[in-house]
Amino acid sequence: MSDATPLARLDDVGLSHDGGETFILRHVSLNLHKGEFVALLGPSGVGKSTLLRVLMGLSKPSEGTVTGPTDDGGAAEGRSAGKRRAQALVFQDARLMPWRSVLRNVAFGLEGLGLNRQEKRERALDALRLVGLEEAADRWPKRLSGGQRQRVGVARALTVDPDLLLMDEPFGALDPITRNSLQDELLRIWQQTHKTVLFVTHDIEEALKLATRIVVLSGSPAGITGELTIGAEQKTPDSPAFRMYAARLRAMIAGEADPGGAPYWRSAEI
Amino acid sequence: MKAALSRRQRVALSGLGLVVFFGGWEAAVRTGLLPSGMVPAPSSLWQAWLDEVHGGFWQQAILDSLSHYALGLLFGSVLGALIGLLCGMVPVLDAFLAGIVHLLRPVPGLAWVPFAILWFGLNTSGATFVIAISVFWINFYAAYAAVRSVDPELYELASAFGHGSFLGRLFKVVLPASAPGVMAGLRTGLGQGWMSVVAAELFGVPGIGARMMQASSLLATDVVVVYMLTMALLYAVTDFLFGFVRLRVLRWQA
Numbered sequence: 156m157s158d159a160t161p162l163a164r165l166d167d168v169g170l171s172h173d174g175g176e177t178f179i180l181r182h183v184s185l186n187l188h189k190g191e192f193v194a195l196l197g198p199s200g201v202g203k204s205t206l207l208r209v210l211m212g213l214s215k216p217s218e219g220t221v222t223g224p225t226d227d228g229g230a231a232e233g234r235s236a237g238k239r240r241a242q243a244l245v246f247q248d249a250r251l252m253p254w255r256s257v258l259r260n261v262a263f264g265l266e267g268l269g270l271n272r273q274e275k276r277e278r279a280l281d282a283l284r285l286v287g288l289e290e291a292a293d294r295w296p297k298r299l300s301g302g303q304r305q306r307v308g309v310a311r312a313l314t315v316d317p318d319l320l321l322m323d324e325p326f327g328a329l330d331p332i333t334r335n336s337l338q339d340e341l342l343r344i345w346q347q348t349h350k351t352v353l354f355v356t357h358d359i360e361e362a363l364k365l366a367t368r369i370v371v372l373s374g375s376p377a378g379i380t381g382e383l384t385i386g387a388e389q390k391t392p393d394s395p396a397f398r399m400y401a402a403r404l405r406a407m408i409a410g411e412a413d414p415g416g417a418p419y420w421r422s423a424e425i
Numbered sequence: 426m427k428a429a430l431s432r433r434q435r436v437a438l439s440g441l442g443l444v445v446f447f448g449g450w451e452a453a454v455r456t457g458l459l460p461s462g463m464v465p466a467p468s469s470l471w472q473a474w475l476d477e478v479h480g481g482f483w484q485q486a487i488l489d490s491l492s493h494y495a496l497g498l499l500f501g502s503v504l505g506a507l508i509g510l511l512c513g514m515v516p517v518l519d520a521f522l523a524g525i526v527h528l529l530r531p532v533p534g535l536a537w538v539p540f541a542i543l544w545f546g547l548n549t550s551g552a553t554f555v556i557a558i559s560v561f562w563i564n565f566y567a568a569y570a571a572v573r574s575v576d577p578e579l580y581e582l583a584s585a586f587g588h589g590s591f592l593g594r595l596f597k598v599v600l601p602a603s604a605p606g607v608m609a610g611l612r613t614g615l616g617q618g619w620m621s622v623v624a625a626e627l628f629g630v631p632g633i634g635a636r637m638m639q640a641s642s643l644l645a646t647d648v649v650v651v652y653m654l655t656m657a658l659l660y661a662v663t664d665f666l667f668g669f670v671r672l673r674v675l676r677w678q679a
């Protein structure tokens with residue numbers, strides 16, 4: 156996997172909001188390979204959302220380079236004549252437009268892709284169905300609960316069928332049952348469509364359940380301080396492997412030395 | 426605190442207020458408390474109105490004023506809102522126009538009358554110009570403020586979903602997000618427009634204002650009041666009609 160051209164990459168990225176006096180991110184290098192499901196863990200305020208914004212091209216890095224799937228001809232293979240977007244982001248705050256109905260919020264990214272009214276409507280409804288909200292299609296966002304709004308944000312990103320799906324704590328506001336079913340739904344979509352997913356979460360168990368690789372962002376300025384590849388044995392809840400990884404991740408997030416030793420501990424570029 | 430009044434109670438009370446107002450006025454004139462040469466009795470207004478209608482003056486004045494009003498409102502609102510939106514969106518334009526705006530803003534619409542007469546003459550164009558200017562500023566500032574208060578996170582959202590271009594931001598974010606502010610400006614302009622109509626016509630452009638001026642020079646106070654009430658009625662109608670447009674455009678705020 157490490158030889159293939161990554162779908163998207165951050166190369167020694169630094170980000171400062173004050174012209175280089177203080178950095179939020181520094182020396183961040185991350186390769187996202189096609190088909191990976193990467194979970195990004197880190198303490199609150201460390202810079203996870205900032206990293207996603209940089210990857211999405213919404214913030215220009217102060218240092219280093221960003222390569223997204225749009226810049227990469229190889230990654231665009233199989234895109235059906237402009238009816239999709241290369242990448243999409245689920246914002247941490249759902250960020251819906253209050254003047255658009257739920258359906259039209261979901262269809263937002265479909266506009267400008269050359270789809271007709273009916274196609275847009277159908278694709279948006281399909282996405283709403285995936286997140287269990289098709290009956291809310293005609294409602295105004297302010298009539299939704301926080302969790303419902305968040306699911307609309309997920310539907311809006313899914314409906315553009317992106318190669319790279321960036322999700323910023325998408326299931327944070329949900330009850331455990333809805334959360335579980337959306338996690339399963341997301342895994343199913345990921346397996347079927349071979350999307351590449353970068354998923355920010357605070358929840359170590361969620362990260363272990365979903366991801367093929369977990370990356371830890373910590374420190375100030377933040378850098379990638381730990382990385383674990385997740386295999387089948389670590390995905391079995393309450394198995395020793397699961398518990399050991401959870402402990403290692405907790406330590407990495409807290410900024411302590413990795414107690415688990417070296418095997419997955421990343422220092423060089425992978 | 427007292428319980429809130431129901432809608433019906435409020436309407437009944439405001440009707441009562443009007444009855445007391447006109448009744449008190451009538452009584453004051455009849456008892457000689459108010460000199461009838463200075464203040465017309467409300468009961469004389471009906472006849473004065475009928476005379477104006479029979480002579481065709483009333484209809485003509487309304488038509489003339491409405492055309493000034495509509496044209497002035499159209500130019501003033503469209504230009505004001507448009508330039509306000511652009512200034513709000515384009516910092517370079519904003520900075521470039523800032524000095525000019527500060528220079529021209531304090532000049533009241535009425536102060537433009539000499540130029541209106543000079544440039545356009547005592548005609549529809551001249552009146553339209555004066556009305557447009559006073560409406561312009563209201564809409565300019567309303568639109569400008571509305572754009573400046575658009576949540577910047579919505580621009581980020583637009584960029585993330587392929588609408589980060591100037592036109593994308595304009596049509597997908599700025600226009601819908603600033604619609605409430607722009608509508609509020611339009612509505613204020615709707616009222617301000619009627620005030621300017623009188624001002625613009627007092628100088629002799631035919632219309633309600635000119636007719637009032639003629640009547641007052643003949644001390645026909647009843648006719649003056651008839652046109653004052655006409656103005657109030659026209660404002661009420663335009664504001665009422667605009668209410669529907671507003672409700673329709675801002676359905677999402679309900």
Ligand SMILES: Nc1ncnc2c1ncn2[C@@H]1O[C@H](COP(=O)(O)OP(=O)(O)OP(=O)(O)O)[C@@H](O)[C@H]1O
Pocket residue numbers: 172179197198199200201202203204205206247
């Ligand atoms: N526009 C900005 N200007 C200056 N500092 C900012 C700006 N935006 C964010 N920050 C700072 O950058 C840091 C990282 O913020 P970010 O939102 O990326 O954190 P996060 O890891 O996503 O946190 P959380 O888990 O709470 O969402 C924070 O300390 C925040 O205060």
Ligand SMILES: [Mg+2]
Pocket residue numbers: 203204205247323
């Ligand atoms: Mg965040």
